[in-house]
Amino acid sequence: MIVPTSKTVYDYRQWPLYTKYSKLFEKFGYDAMAYQPMLFHMFIYFIFVFLASFLIWIAYMVDDKLSYNPIANNINSFFSFVPISNLRGIVWFTVLMFTIFFARFIGYQRKYYEYETGQKESVENYTVVIQNIPDTVGDNDIKEKIDEIFDSDQIVRYMRVMQPQSLKARRSLLDTKKEYNDVLLEFGENENSGTGYKILKYTMLLKFVQMFGYWRDVTYYNNKIKQLELKVDKQNQLKSKFDAAIVTMNTTEQAQKLIHKVNSNEFTTVKLHAIQAPPPDDIYMENLGYNPIENSFRYFISMTIVVFTSIIVFGLVCVFRYQSRDTAYGKDLFFTEQVKYYAIFLCTYITDWVFRPALYLAQSIEKHNSFRSREKAWMKKLYLYQVLNKLAVFYSRTCIELLQGEVSSFFEIYGFTTQWRTTSNSGGHDAIFYVTLVVFGYNVLDCIIFLFYWVFFRIIAVTQRDKIRAMKSLPIRYASKYVYLLLVITFILCFAHVQPIISLIILGYFPIQSLVNRWILLRISSQNIKTCCLVKEFENFIYFAVILSGACLCQSYAQLGNGLLWFFICLPILGITVFFVKQGMFDYLVKRADDSFRIILQYNNNKLNNKQIQFNQTDQWYEEYKAVVTEDEVSALRDSQLQMSVNQMSKSSRNVNNDKSIFLDDNE
Numbered sequence: 254m255i256v257p258t259s260k261t262v263y264d265y266r267q268w269p270l271y272t273k274y275s276k277l278f279e280k281f282g283y284d285a286m287a288y289q290p291m292l293f294h295m296f297i298y299f300i301f302v303f304l305a306s307f308l309i310w311i312a313y314m315v316d317d318k319l320s321y322n323p324i325a326n327n328i329n330s331f332f333s334f335v336p337i338s339n340l341r342g343i344v345w346f347t348v349l350m351f352t353i354f355f356a357r358f359i360g361y362q363r364k365y366y367e368y369e370t371g372q373k374e375s376v377e378n379y380t381v382v383i384q385n386i387p388d389t390v391g392d393n394d395i396k397e398k399i400d401e402i403f404d405s406d407q408i409v410r411y412m413r414v415m416q417p418q419s420l421k422a423r424r425s426l427l428d429t430k431k432e433y434n435d436v437l438l439e440f441g442e443n444e445n446s447g448t449g450y451k452i453l454k455y456t457m458l459l460k461f462v463q464m465f466g467y468w469r470d471v472t473y474y475n476n477k478i479k480q481l482e483l484k485v486d487k488q489n490q491l492k493s494k495f496d497a498a499i500v501t502m503n504t505t506e507q508a509q510k511l512i513h514k515v516n517s518n519e520f521t522t523v524k525l526h527a528i529q530a531p532p533p534d535d536i537y538m539e540n541l542g543y544n545p546i547e548n549s550f551r552y553f554i555s556m557t558i559v560v561f562t563s564i565i566v567f568g569l570v571c572v573f574r575y576q577s578r579d580t581a582y583g584k585d586l587f588f589t590e591q592v593k594y595y596a597i598f599l600c601t602y603i604t605d606w607v608f609r610p611a612l613y614l615a616q617s618i619e620k621h622n623s624f625r626s627r628e629k630a631w632m633k634k635l636y637l638y639q640v641l642n643k644l645a646v647f648y649s650r651t652c653i654e655l656l657q658g659e660v661s662s663f664f665e666i667y668g669f670t671t672q673w674r675t676t677s678n679s680g681g682h683d684a685i686f687y688v689t690l691v692v693f694g695y696n697v698l699d700c701i702i703f704l705f706y707w708v709f710f711r712i713i714a715v716t717q718r719d720k721i722r723a724m725k726s727l728p729i730r731y732a733s734k735y736v737y738l739l740l741v742i743t744f745i746l747c748f749a750h751v752q753p754i755i756s757l758i759i760l761g762y763f764p765i766q767s768l769v770n771r772w773i774l775l776r777i778s779s780q781n782i783k784t785c786c787l788v789k790e791f792e793n794f795i796y797f798a799v800i801l802s803g804a805c806l807c808q809s810y811a812q813l814g815n816g817l818l819w820f821f822i823c824l825p826i827l828g829i830t831v832f833f834v835k836q837g838m839f840d841y842l843v844k845r846a847d848d849s850f851r852i853i854l855q856y857n858n859n860k861l862n863n864k865q866i867q868f869n870q871t872d873q874w875y876e877e878y879k880a881v882v883t884e885d886e887v888s889a890l891r892d893s894q895l896q897m898s899v900n901q902m903s904k905s906s907r908n909v910n911n912d913k914s915i916f917l918d919d920n921e
Contacts, residue, residue, distance in 0.1 A: 262724040282783025296763040303756040310753035345750040356795035380530035386496040410501040417542035419488035426481040433474040497541035531623035540620040555615040559634045562611040563641040570645035628732040688755040692762045728781035746802035803827045
């Protein structure tokens with residue numbers, strides 16, 4: 254039997270760490286590839302941020318030194334004036350404006366790759382998904398109506414997805430039976446239980462490990478198959494609310510026209526809904542039976558759970574941090590201070606992961622029709638949750654004081670004094686310590702998670718299927734990766750104008766993360782579905798971070814008496830700039846300055862106007878949609894390989910004991 258190795262499972266694990274971007278793009282997709290140059294661009298961006306705030310940093314340093322001198326002098330007056338003057342706000346307002354154009358630059362890169370790789374039409378450009386089809390509308394009714402619209406038979410392929418709500422259970426049943434069959438064929442009549450199996454069983458960790466696909470025995474497969482069969486029978490007895498149909502047309506123009514006709518109620522008397530189909534390897538067929546109104550309600554429930562959970566975490570961290578400040582008040586020992594900071598940030602991460610299942614629950618409530626839409630929704634939830642979780646450390650004192658009725662103290666989070674910036678238990682000291690933890694902590698956690706999975710599951714893997722699964726390891730979820738970058742941007746923009754040194758400290762994060770990500774991607778992780786949507790969401794979230802940071806900048810002037818002036822000037826200008834940039838006003842100026850950008854920026858319009866590209870089934874990028882797990886597949890498997898293996902075992906000299914493991918001993 255051939256033993257799988259890391260290099261035989263995935264060929265890219267033989268690639269050098271510094272593989273070219275074009276090769277990474279071809280193998281992993283744009284979002285995975287773009288993360289690497291994104292780290293470099295972020296490094297350059299934060300160098301600019303630090304240089305822009307260098308004068309403020311010098312003013313703070315001199316003011317901190319001279320504030321202990323009781324003798325007033327001109328230099329002390331000057332540097333004390335800089336932090337509280339409008340100069341600080343003007344400098345940081347310039348940084349925020351530059352950040353808006355930096356985000357647009359990220360969009361230009363994305364458009365460039367879309368232009369370079371999007372010249373060929375793919376099957377989803379010709380394919381339409383029609384949803385909300387009741388059982389009273391037959392396939393012939395839909396086909397005849399399409400023929401009436403186009404005056405001829407333009408349907409290349411038609412597929413009806415019936416009872417989509419049971420597809421997931423039917424797939425799971427088929428996969429479980431195939432896996433059971435493979436294990437029986439591999440081990441035959443051997444029933445020896447290994448030492449590792451006994452340890453997991455006696456420590457009550459066996460079911461937990463079996464959830465990940467390891468150490469599954471006869472008892473597990475019998476129970477799992479019975480559960481899935483009952484679930485499938487129950488779902489088949491339920492009357493399906495809606496079916497769906499996947500229709501592949503002959504041209505892009507026909508697909509767009511069909512979508513317009515269906516959504517404008519010109520198709521049938523029944524209210525239907527049509528969308529452009531996701532790619533074949535990306536579509537979730539089991540979620541096509543949910544109509545848009547139901548999905549909107551599910552989205553509302555999901556976001557309510559996320560907001561409610563985020564507020565709870567925010568409040569808990571505020572209370573923990575407030576108590577930590579009071580406990581450590583007056584204790585200036587270095588060891589005590591460091592332990593306190595590690596404890597509070599450990600508490601932050603613990604509360605994060607304790608309440609993280611609520612986010613997964615909210616994600617499962619939404620019924621996305623593709624992997625891409627699911628990941629974009631996950632970015633929104635995780636960003637909101639993480640921003641409130643991290644900012645709670647710095648707003649802890651002010652929020653508690655606000656609840657206690659001391660409204661005047663709320664805006665003192667930005668105190669331009671030596672005490673706030675350098676004293677223990679102050680917000681400025683918290684900011685420095687947090688950024689230092691980000692530089693090393695996030696990178697170390699990335700390595701620990703993947704190494705633990707890599708080592709632990711390779712140790713417990715016994716069957717051939719388990720070994721291959723362990724070799725594949727976990728995929729990198731770049732939706733979470735981009736959220737962590739957004740957290741860094743948001744935090745620096747919110748606090749660096751009063752503690753500029755953090756924009757210098759954070760520079761170490763990007764080269765370390767670049768090496769760690771390349772190593773995990775090319776040596777440990779498994780290949781995920783290719784996506785080209787997360788960078789666009791990343792760009793939009795940067796605009797939101799700019800507005801939030803602008804509000805923090807205005808808040809810092811509230812205690813100086815001119816906060817309203819900044820609120821009425823700074824925030825409207827930032828909002829208007831973001832609006833015009835997103836509407837393409839800046840694109841117009843760029844196209845006039847450089848004609849090479851004209852083709853790239855007009856690519857999407859040209860693509861929509863290219864209406865006569867014919868669909869060819871022999872094209873190499875065509876891939877058939879595979880939706881339904883049929884009963885023939887299940888019955889064929891049951892009547893052939895699986896049943897034959899069970900019969901062979903029943904005729905043997907020993908009967909299969911469901912309470913024993915089918916795995917070999919660890920030493921064999």
